[in-house]
Every structure is written in C-alpha cells, then in structure tokens.
Amino acid sequence: MRSAEPAHGAAAAAVWDIATPARRPGRLRGLAMAGFRARTTDPVDLGVVPYPAVTVAVDVGDGSLAVDDAGGGRHTGGVVVGLGTHGVRGRGRDIGCLQLRLSPVLAYEVLGPAAELSGRAVPLDALWGRAAERTQERLRAARSWSERFAIAETALAERRAAGPAVDPEIAYIWRELVARRGAVRVERLADEVGWSRQRVWSRFREQIGLGPKRAAQLVRFDHAAHRLAAGQSAARVAAESGYADQSHLHRDVMAFAGVTPTAVALAPWLAVDEVAWAAPAYLSGDRRRAAAR
Known part of the structure; x- marks a missing residue:
C-alpha cells in the first residue's frame, strides 16, 4: 500500500485528502485502511456504491459525519456497513473519517455473525460494546494517520484472536x-x-x-x-x-x-x-x- 501521507486522485482531489498505510506486511489478511479528510467545509453528501467487503467507518474529525441507511436510520461515531448493503449515504461537513474494508472472512472473525450485518448498517458499539467507544476515543486522540492505522489494526487483531473462525x-x-x-x-x-x-x-x-x-x-x-x-x-x-x-x-x-x-x-x-x-x-x-x- 501507499505511504501514510495525503494523496490526491484526479477526480477526488477537489474534495478529499486521502491517506493510506505505508508498505509493510500486515498482520491481518483481508484488511484495507484509508483515512479521509475533507478539503472543504461545504456540505458533503455521497451515495456509497455496494462493495464486496464489510466497511467500518469511524468519525475522527472535528466536524460532523453521519451515515444514513436505506431504512431511514442515521448513525454517528462508528458504523459498520454489511456486505452488499445499498442505499447508504455519507453526509456531513469538515469530515475526518477512518475507513476500514474487511473481507467477509475477516469481518466474521472480528465482528461476529454475518447474519447481523447482511444488508444493514449498524453502530459499531452494537457489536463491540464499550470497546468501540474506547477505540474511537484513541483514534480521535491520535496525532497522525499512521498512528490511527496502527490502533485500528491492533484492535482488530485482538478481536480476531478471541473470535470465531470461518470454515x-x-x-x-x-x-x-x-x-x-x-x-x-x-x-x-x-x-x-x-x-x-x-x-x-x-x-x-x-x-x-x-x-x-x-x-x-x-x-x-x-x-x-x-x-x-x-x-x-x-x-x-x-x-x-x-x-x-x-x-x-x-x-x-x-x-x-x-x-x-x-x-x-x-x-x-x-x-x-x-x-x-x-x-x-x-x-x-x-x-x-x-x-x-
């Protein structure tokens, strides 16, 4: 993966600074991470295209970030978007967000039964309890994207060590x-x-x-x-x-x-x-x- 320094895609440069982890062997297969920070204070409203991974989004910015699902639910703080979920939109101003993409194999091992996530968006604390709040506090207090990536990977590795395994x-x-x-x-x-x-x-x-x-x-x-x-x-x-x-x-x-x-x-x-x-x-x-x- 790329250096954990902001990068700009041609179509996204006007909206986002994007950071990705530096190249190194990861402890967790099936994990990708990226940090997003809005380059504008204008309102952002983006529809999310379904993807063959489970997505975890954690608000780490000073602005506002809300994730709306097709059922009319609105989630803030940390949210998990299940495999194949559609009708999801991200909205807010001055957004800072850590986003994780987990293969469904890894997602089952760190988040629990996939049936709870199928086609849904759910708060992270509904799956992790108080651990979700503690992890989010650490992520918000981190001084760099590199530190946030390390915190997130450690949290996932700990959950995986105690979680179920896919056949x-x-x-x-x-x-x-x-x-x-x-x-x-x-x-x-x-x-x-x-x-x-x-x-x-x-x-x-x-x-x-x-x-x-x-x-x-x-x-x-x-x-x-x-x-x-x-x-x-x-x-x-x-x-x-x-x-x-x-x-x-x-x-x-x-x-x-x-x-x-x-x-x-x-x-x-x-x-x-x-x-x-x-x-x-x-x-x-x-x-x-x-x-x-």
Missing part, C-alpha cells in the same frame, strides 16, 4: 468467487470441497452474510462498476464481465446500486478507489488460520 471450505469458496470475478458455478465449488449444496448455502450465508449466488453477483457487479467508472462502454463491460447482454448488466446494476450503469460510472465514491483502495480487502482472510482450525 476453511467457506474461505476457499469465497476466494474462488473473487478470483473468477463471480463467473463460477457454486455447485462446482461445493463438489470441490466435498460438501452438499445445501450445506454450502447454509454455512456460506451464516459466515459470509449473503448466499453464494448473491455474493458471486456482487463480485461481478463490483468488477463491472469499476470498468464503467474507468470509462468503458456498458456494451463492452457487459460482454466481457460475464453478463448475458447489456440489459442483464443494467438489471444487476440497478439491483445493487439503485441507479443506471451511466450513473454508476459517474459515482464520486468510485473515483477515490484507485487512490484509497489500490489493494482490495476482499481477496481473502488468513488462509493459515482457516486451515489450522
């Missing part, structure tokens, strides 16, 4: 879905791990938060959305991303993002990805830990 078979299926950008039959993966289709569906939903077919669709959508944001035509993206046709792409984008492929291509949230999230978080969890359990 190695489920971790393998998730990695294969990602590696093949969703273009693989889940029945084939069930055969590869020696499980019944019913068992795969049940355990995958329990530990990842979505059914395997829906998870594959989310991974495919994410790949397509970034190609659209890079300026590729919807027809080309549909043809090269595993969709039956352009109408199929349109339906999938509408289902996940609630807007057309044209609108997704212009989404401000995607504009920062090449700066903030150059190393995708959703690729895997810790394979050695999964295999050892």
Whole structure:
C-alpha cells in the first residue's frame, strides 16, 4: 500500500485528502485502511456504491459525519456497513473519517455473525460494546494517520484472536468467487470441497452474510462498476464481465446500486478507489488460520 501521507486522485482531489498505510506486511489478511479528510467545509453528501467487503467507518474529525441507511436510520461515531448493503449515504461537513474494508472472512472473525450485518448498517458499539467507544476515543486522540492505522489494526487483531473462525471450505469458496470475478458455478465449488449444496448455502450465508449466488453477483457487479467508472462502454463491460447482454448488466446494476450503469460510472465514491483502495480487502482472510482450525 501507499505511504501514510495525503494523496490526491484526479477526480477526488477537489474534495478529499486521502491517506493510506505505508508498505509493510500486515498482520491481518483481508484488511484495507484509508483515512479521509475533507478539503472543504461545504456540505458533503455521497451515495456509497455496494462493495464486496464489510466497511467500518469511524468519525475522527472535528466536524460532523453521519451515515444514513436505506431504512431511514442515521448513525454517528462508528458504523459498520454489511456486505452488499445499498442505499447508504455519507453526509456531513469538515469530515475526518477512518475507513476500514474487511473481507467477509475477516469481518466474521472480528465482528461476529454475518447474519447481523447482511444488508444493514449498524453502530459499531452494537457489536463491540464499550470497546468501540474506547477505540474511537484513541483514534480521535491520535496525532497522525499512521498512528490511527496502527490502533485500528491492533484492535482488530485482538478481536480476531478471541473470535470465531470461518470454515476453511467457506474461505476457499469465497476466494474462488473473487478470483473468477463471480463467473463460477457454486455447485462446482461445493463438489470441490466435498460438501452438499445445501450445506454450502447454509454455512456460506451464516459466515459470509449473503448466499453464494448473491455474493458471486456482487463480485461481478463490483468488477463491472469499476470498468464503467474507468470509462468503458456498458456494451463492452457487459460482454466481457460475464453478463448475458447489456440489459442483464443494467438489471444487476440497478439491483445493487439503485441507479443506471451511466450513473454508476459517474459515482464520486468510485473515483477515490484507485487512490484509497489500490489493494482490495476482499481477496481473502488468513488462509493459515482457516486451515489450522
């Protein structure tokens, strides 16, 4: 990852200073972190495009940050956005925010049962209790993004050490879905791990938060959305991303993002990805830990 110094993406430079951790081996596989600070005191209102990772956002600034969900809930302080959640918006002024992206494998190990997060945004303290408040206080008091990244990684590592582990078979299926950008039959993966289709569906939903077919669709959508944001035509993206046709792409984008492929291509949230999230978080969890359990 990049140095923990502010960086500017071409489309996001007018709005955000973005910091990412310095290059070093991380203790936690499946974790990506970025710090965001608004470069303007004007109100910010951004729709969040669904992503194949669980997102944790912690307000560390002097301004205001609120995360609104599709159900009308408003969350402040720290919030967790579950896998595939749509209709989420970030709003505020003079924002300073630490954002973590966790692979669903790691998210299960540090946040608990994925069913509690599926398609939802929930306060971090609902999952971590008083530990969430203590961690947020330390993050706000930190003097640099580097210090905040270290605090966050330590907190996650401690939770993970005491948390449940994803079945190695489920971790393998998730990695294969990602590696093949969703273009693989889940029945084939069930055969590869020696499980019944019913068992795969049940355990995958329990530990990842979505059914395997829906998870594959989310991974495919994410790949397509970034190609659209890079300026590729919807027809080309549909043809090269595993969709039956352009109408199929349109339906999938509408289902996940609630807007057309044209609108997704212009989404401000995607504009920062090449700066903030150059190393995708959703690729895997810790394979050695999964295999050892």
